[in-house]
Amino acid sequence: MNILVCISSVPDTTSKINFTENNTKFDKNGIQFVINPYDEFGLTKAIMLKEKLQANVSVITVGDASVEPVMRKALAIGADKAVRINMQPMDSFSTANEIASYVKQNKYDIIIAGKESSDYNSGAVPGIISEILDIPFVNACNGLNIEGEEINLSREIDGGIEKIQTKIPLIIGGQKGLVEESELKIPNMRGIMTARTKPLEVIEATTTNHLTESIEFEKPSVKGECKMIDENNISELVNELQNVTKVI
Amino acid sequence: MSITVYTENWEGKFRKSTFEAVCYAKKIADISNKEVKAISIGEIDENELKKLSNFGANTIVSYPKIKKNNEKGVATIIKNESENSNLIIFSNTFNAKSIAPRVSVKLNAGLITNVISEINDLENISVKRQSFSSKAIESIRLKSNCGVITISPNAFNVTENVVSFNIEVKANELDSNISITGKDVNKGKISLSEAEVVVSAGRGLKGPENWNMIEELADCLGAATACSKPVSDIGWRPHSEHVGQTGKAIAPNLYIAIGISGAIQHLAGVNSSKIMVAINTDPEAPFFKAADYGIVGDAFNVVPKLIDELKKINNN
Ligand SMILES: Cc1cc2nc3c(=O)[nH]c(=O)nc-3n(C[C@H](O)[C@H](O)[C@H](O)COP(=O)(O)OP(=O)(O)OC[C@H]3O[C@@H](n4cnc5c(N)ncnc54)[C@H](O)[C@@H]3O)c2cc1C
Numbered sequence: 001m002n003i004l005v006c007i008s009s010v011p012d013t014t015s016k017i018n019f020t021e022n023n024t025k026f027d028k029n030g031i032q033f034v035i036n037p038y039d040e041f042g043l044t045k046a047i048m049l050k051e052k053l054q055a056n057v058s059v060i061t062v063g064d065a066s067v068e069p070v071m072r073k074a075l076a077i078g079a080d081k082a083v084r085i086n087m088q089p090m091d092s093f094s095t096a097n098e099i100a101s102y103v104k105q106n107k108y109d110i111i112i113a114g115k116e117s118s119d120y121n122s123g124a125v126p127g128i129i130s131e132i133l134d135i136p137f138v139n140a141c142n143g144l145n146i147e148g149e150e151i152n153l154s155r156e157i158d159g160g161i162e163k164i165q166t167k168i169p170l171i172i173g174g175q176k177g178l179v180e181e182s183e184l185k186i187p188n189m190r191g192i193m194t195a196r197t198k199p200l201e202v203i204e205a206t207t208t209n210h211l212t213e214s215i216e217f218e219k220p221s222v223k224g225e226c227k228m229i230d231e232n233n234i235s236e237l238v239n240e241l242q243n244v245t246k247v248i
Numbered sequence: 249m250s251i252t253v254y255t256e257n258w259e260g261k262f263r264k265s266t267f268e269a270v271c272y273a274k275k276i277a278d279i280s281n282k283e284v285k286a287i288s289i290g291e292i293d294e295n296e297l298k299k300l301s302n303f304g305a306n307t308i309v310s311y312p313k314i315k316k317n318n319e320k321g322v323a324t325i326i327k328n329e330s331e332n333s334n335l336i337i338f339s340n341t342f343n344a345k346s347i348a349p350r351v352s353v354k355l356n357a358g359l360i361t362n363v364i365s366e367i368n369d370l371e372n373i374s375v376k377r378q379s380f381s382s383k384a385i386e387s388i389r390l391k392s393n394c395g396v397i398t399i400s401p402n403a404f405n406v407t408e409n410v411v412s413f414n415i416e417v418k419a420n421e422l423d424s425n426i427s428i429t430g431k432d433v434n435k436g437k438i439s440l441s442e443a444e445v446v447v448s449a450g451r452g453l454k455g456p457e458n459w460n461m462i463e464e465l466a467d468c469l470g471a472a473t474a475c476s477k478p479v480s481d482i483g484w485r486p487h488s489e490h491v492g493q494t495g496k497a498i499a500p501n502l503y504i505a506i507g508i509s510g511a512i513q514h515l516a517g518v519n520s521s522k523i524m525v526a527i528n529t530d531p532e533a534p535f536f537k538a539a540d541y542g543i544v545g546d547a548f549n550v551v552p553k554l555i556d557e558l559k560k561i562n563n564n
Contacts, residue, residue, distance in 0.1 A: 011380075013493050013494070013512070013513045013516075014512055014513070017380045017383040017384050019384070037493075037494045038494070091358070092349070092359060093352070093353075093358065093359065096349075118380075118381055118493055118494065119379070119380055120379050120380075120386075121361070121362055121378065121379050121380070121381060121497070122359070122361050122362075123345055123361055124345075124348070124349045124352070124359050124361060125349075126349075127345070127346060127348070127349025127350055128349045128350075128352065128353055128359070130320075130349075130350065131320075131323070131349060131350040131353035131354065132353055135425075136320075136425040136426050137319065137320075137346060137350075138426065139342065139345060139346040140342050140345075142487065152429070155342075156342060156488060157317075157342050157343065157431075157433070158258070158341055158342055158343070158439050158441070158442075159433050159434050159437055159439050159440075159488075160431065160432050160433030160434055160488075161431070161432045161433075162317065162428055162430070162431050162432075163428065163429045163430035163431070163432075164426050164427065164428060164429065165426070165427045165429050166425060166426040166427065176487055176490075176494070176495075177487055180481075181481045182481075210391065211352075211356070211357065211358030211359070211390070211391050211392040212358040212359070212360055212388050212389065212390055212391060212392075213388065213389045213391050214386060214387075214388050214389075215374060215387040215388060215389055216386075216387050217379070217384050217385065217386050217387070218384070218385050218387075219383070219384055219385070220382065220383075220384070220385060220519060220520070223538060223539075223540065224540070226526070226536050226537065226538075226539045226540060226541065226542045227540065227541050227542070228536075228541075228542050228543070228544070229541055229542065229543050230543075231543050231544065231545030231546075231549065231550050231553075234543075234550065234553045234554050234557045235557055237525065237541055237543065237554070237557075238554070238557045238558060238561065240541060241502065241523070241525075241541075242561065245522075245523045245540070247444075247445070247501040247502040247522060247523045248445065248469060248502060248558075
């Protein structure tokens with residue numbers, strides 16, 4: 001079985017978000033990049049499947065050379081091979097299109113992406129890949145079990161969970177539940193050493209076609225002062241919410 | 249020409265997010281002299297379908313024999329129904345997010361998700377969207393002729409706009425590439441992403457047995473319940489309640505945070521709330537820097553008092 005995990009390199013969650021060049025570009029200065037948290041659940045799941053089913057696990061990303069440390073980390077966690085498509089991602093469509101082109105030439109049974117990336121939050125890449133490749137897509141996936149030919153999954157729906165059965169090849173948009181937080185793997189010394197010798201293939205992008213264009217960024221307006229209310233005067237809070245801000 | 253809108257239903261009932269999407273489509277239709285065409289998928293009765301016309305849908309096409317969880321099939325239907333349309337509107341639900349990317353590929357249309365601003369010019373579409381887990385707002389322009397847009401919940405008003413309408417029912421059936429083997433839905437619970445009021449609690453509550461008062465407070469307010477990440481990690485509450493950068497991003501009118509410190513990752517997912525209230529024993533808790541109202545106090549003391557106060561006004 002061949003598994004492909006799509007990895008997005010994102011700013012560490014504690015990062016202060018700033019922009020440069022007249023607010024048109026994300027300011028990478030001083031930012032620590034990490035594996036997108038949703039992708040990390042998927043990567044860990046893939047490594048578990050590798051151990052259980054002797055699967056091969058590749059990781060893929062679309063980005064410039066600056067994302068390579070994040071790919072090395074994925075190798076250190078246990079992936080066998082990394083692929084970087086050398087292109088500055090322009091939008092979800094161009095990113096997904098590149099990954100789909102790669103999959104067309106290299107057979108994969110299960111493609112695992114995150115349900116969204118924590119930077120641009122588009123949540124569109126796995127869905128677009130599924131349509132290009134015409135394969136089943138399970139979004140917000142929080143459970144994946146393989147027993148022989150049978151693939152059983154679960155996914156979050158509004159207010160609940162749905163159980164699904166389908167066939168390979170398929171793609172999921174993963175999240176917590178695929179594995180638990182406590183099961184996430186931290187690379188050990190041996191992993192880091194062997195990662196250095198594992199292949200990290202660089203492929204040139206096939207197109208530059210994109211359908212949307214980012215113009216600029218702004219930060220949400222800063223909130224006013226917090227109004228402190230005495231704990232013995234709860235009726236004041238209720239009055240404020242009911243009659244001043246009118247939210248209840 | 250028309251603006252297409254996917255009008256999702258839950259067991260035959262529309263929700264606020266559906267009407268938000270119809271109203272959003274109607275605004276664009278009005279400025280560009282177009283009609284609104286609504287696509288409904290799954291069993292639904294005519295009285296419910298009619299409601300779409302109260303918000304501006306002129307043509308309502310219903311496919312009762314197709315199931316909404318057949319997202320590949322739904323995408324095909326929407327594509328076929330959009331021959332005369334160059335803009336397709338979705339809300340931001342799980343179901344919509346599984347369909348919209350497929351539609352965008354079929355129509356070679358740019359996809360813009362989490363949209364929080366209206367479209368003022370159909371010929372040159374640019375909108376604002378939430379990004380960086382609500383730490384930033386991105387302005388983005390469509391380069392393709394056709395566009396697919398998903399709108400953020402609670403970002404737009406639902407206003408009545410009664411129009412004349414016609415309903416077409418189509419009996420098409422379509423195979424699905426996934427089969428649904430089970431379903432587990434919390435009946436009667438308010439959907440967290442759509443809720444106007446959310447009561448949320450963190451590790452300050454000490455243990456899962458103390459959530460009774462949180463649920464009671466939520467009941468008084470008609471609110472959904474949420475929690476911080478560690479609370480769902482230790483299993484005090486289900487994962488589906490986890491809000492923040494790595495959980496759900498929400499934007500209710502009122503967010504009440506009880507015993508939550510206000511870490512940057514937590515705030516990222518809730519900062520778009522219109523009003524935030526923090527209740528915390530620690531006057532230095534970072535949440536007070538982000539909140540609109542703060543109470544320094546013990547949740548076990550403050551929450552029951554708040555419930556009493558709300559019961560008083562509910563009784564009047
Ligand atoms: C990669 C990453 C992603 C993350 N993503 C998220 C995310 O999406 N969502 C999220 O929530 N967190 C996230 N976190 C975790 C985040 O950093 C915080 O650790 C977490 O939000 C803290 O949860 P808490 O406020 O419930 O607990 P704590 O930080 O332990 O705070 C408990 C608070 O309760 C107060 N308190 C204690 N007793 C009482 C009482 N009796 N009455 C009132 N107040 C009381 C305390 O003063 C304290 O402020 C993430 C962390 C990382 C590293």
